[in-house]
Amino acid sequence: MTLHAATDGWVGRPLRRVEDPRFLGGRASYLDDLRLPDLLHVAMLRSPHAHARLAAVDVREAAAMDGVAAVLTGEDVAGAMEPLRPLIPIPNPPRTYPLAVGKVRYVGEPVVALAARDRATAEDALERVRVEYEPLPAVVDPERALDPGAPRLFEEMESNALWRDVLTYGDVEGAFARAAHVVRERFTIHRYVSTPLETFGVMAQVEPGTGLVTIWSNDQRPGLTSGVVAAALGIPQSRLRLIAPDIGGGFGNKRKAPYLIVAAMLARATGRPVKYVEDRRESLAALCHAANGVIDIALALDADGRFLAVHVRDVVDEGCNLQNPTLHSLLKLSNIIGCYGIEAVRFEAAAVLTTKCPSGANRGIGKPAMCFALERIVDVAARRLGRDPAALRAANLIPASALPYRTPVGAIYDSGDYPETLRRALALAGYEGLRRTQATARAEGRLIGIGIAAAIEPSTSNLSSYMLATRRPGTSGVGEAALVRVELDGSVRVATGNVASGQGYPTAIAQIVADELGVAPSAVSVSPWFDSHENPWMFSSGSFSNKFSGTDTGAILGAARAVRDKLVTVAAHLLEAAPGDVVVRDGVLGVRGAPGRQVTVAEVATVAYRDLLALPPGMAGGLEARHYYVSPLADVPDADRRVAVQLTFSNSVHVAAVEVDRATGAVRIAKYAIVHDCGREINPRIVEAMVHGSTAHGIGATLLEEFVYDAEGQLLTTTFMDYLKPTALDVPPFEVVSLESPSPRTPLGAKGVGEGGAIPSLAAIANAVEDALAPLGVRVTALPLSPARLWEAMTRAGEGRGA
């Protein structure tokens, strides 16, 4: 481990982002900025009920309105396509479609879509649609949804359960039997989401002659979306062109194939291009939420306070999610032991349907909740045992000497120094001093608390892990694709199957390729957008699970090295030298020990494309390579159901100091210190900003954000006035130190960083708040820690009733 390792080349330098000037000048191309001649605009009528039978849908008056070009109902859609293909198939999935058919199952579910000359006309026309709803009982509580007598979302299913299973690794019974202490707690996990500032959208066009369907969408998973959309439209994937322009934030939320299908169907019906962009209420109510649920956790400890086993009963409220259920369950397996050497694990999974917005991918998927439960229970244990929470953690962290470390679940922790990370974080925060301040403040009656969370940040999902839930093969491993091409003039073009949404890929990729080809990053132009007819891609292409460092780097290096090999081979031929003697630097290929014998990259490119007879005899022309990288770290579940759910592991420790206002319940974050280690940093400036941003997500989720449903399944938080996002006054300044323990298992030694802050921050702040309220005996078992919730808890504690 080194602190900011020195770098020879471009990788590792904190370069400014090459893509920034057009964003700063208002010249980016987001989805809603795109225009086509004759464009129609789409609006959707959405269910006001959580659960209701659709008795009648009458669109005649709307369809007859001036300016309305086409109207689609659920019946229309169902008549034109096979049911939606689930991405994670549960046994006997019910038939569902992009628009509601027969029933609605959550507030905000699309019922009718129509296209009109402008959005205002389209929305006016929705008022003329007459829908008769026959309300049915809502199912809001996930545990009640599991009751045999609970109202069922899908009558054709035996229950609302999508997946129930018990996974056991190691001797859990033995560990609990011999434990000196067992601590248990029940945590309620709330619903929140990252709310990218740009909402989801789509524009679709059908070429009448060729039948080619072109769809522009800010979809983060084009590799996966393409197949779903083509199947729904009944066209081969080769006739579907999917383009992703600049994406205004994603965080996993932006994938909604049903909207792409609806837009394409309206384009087909009208013969004109159509565009649909969610408004904020639609996005908050119906795009996706991080799943809520309940986690019952028990931790077994020996007499010395060593963690022996963890038992987690996890109920995940999927809402009405049939597209990619079980993600919030499965990913918890990747950080269920955190940074600790816990050798026995039991995971009781239940993923259940309720009449709420479908759950979906959201920065960290399930891992923030798992870290919250584990790091909270560690604090509960420390209090029970009378140990300092930092000391109890230190005693249980996996030592650096034990890495690479195979977890009982089957993951391999690749690099890092967890005890050193904790030591440095405590030093950065001034932990001892904070404890002294706390003691003084408590004596004055002030409520000051200090919270620590140590977290593993797993990244690069292994899609084989879905087999744990589906019990059948079909999708496995993970990879990414890249194209590197040296143009005739020596400039370099790179394209990948991934889509940037703020992560700085164009800059990081230019740094990587510059090092491989011996050119400056300014000579490398990275395609800012994804185009399925231009960029190389595969099923797992796109932005998810922090996979850039695990797979994209491999694809980029693979393609760049193939191009470099050809550059060297051709140059050696031209220079009459042995390829082994050719060196590349600053855009020039020279011969070792023979100064002056050299050709430029542009001269070699000229030979490769134009002066073809100067190529080595028999060699193909061109100076371009594609590489479809497959992570060698992925496996499939073994007979004991062990599998590496994710493939590389960053780590961090967050330390928060807070003060709770006794009169109002407001939480003020007085200090926030972060030490993290994501392996080799390709661009430290981008890395640190990712840490800031993801930590802010966790702070919002911990203190402010919550989707509130009432007992009838009505969503009460559909604007930014009641779904509160953190502002510049809510997010404290962060003190960040990074360690760099390169992974021996990834192509560049880099590991994931995008989710890092979002995973431990919930626990760090919650631990600090509980510590602050310890004199009152308040326990923190649910988030967000809003002033109202804390005030109520303090008031109850004051009345002697406990929280």
Added chain:
Amino acid sequence: MSVTGGAAVAGRHAIAITVNDVPRRATVAARTSLLDCLREEWALTGTHAGCEHGVCGACTVLLDGRPARACLTLAVQADGARVTTIEGLAEGDRLHPVQEGFWECHGLQCGFCTPGMVLTAVHLLETNPAPTEIEIREALAGNLCMCTGYQNIVAAVAWAAARLRERSATP
């Protein structure tokens, strides 16, 4: 969840607005927002729709020199006004110091909030050339950023303030 404006709009209104020193005209419905007018009538797509209910600040423009939510301002209300959008800030390829600060300090990630942030900061520095950190945070508290955690944005504005002070100190 569609928000509808009731009955179809009968009248349309001719308006004239000076945008980034360029006089522009349009004939719009009474319900057309300034945001839609900028984007749809004049293809100035640098001003973004983030929430369309006045909270997020992505659509912030300078209306007669003061920050305004273009999503809550009707185009007819801006008739006769001078509007500055993000497209009007740089002089050719020369970025405004606030834009430069955002680049230098990595004050943007996805870039969607950036135009509103930058214009809000420009106004702050016109009225308060040497803001403290808390004053910067207060000024930006009406603009949401989902990517950065604000730290680098605050640094960017402080950087720009220093640069602007340097410039005004240079004769």
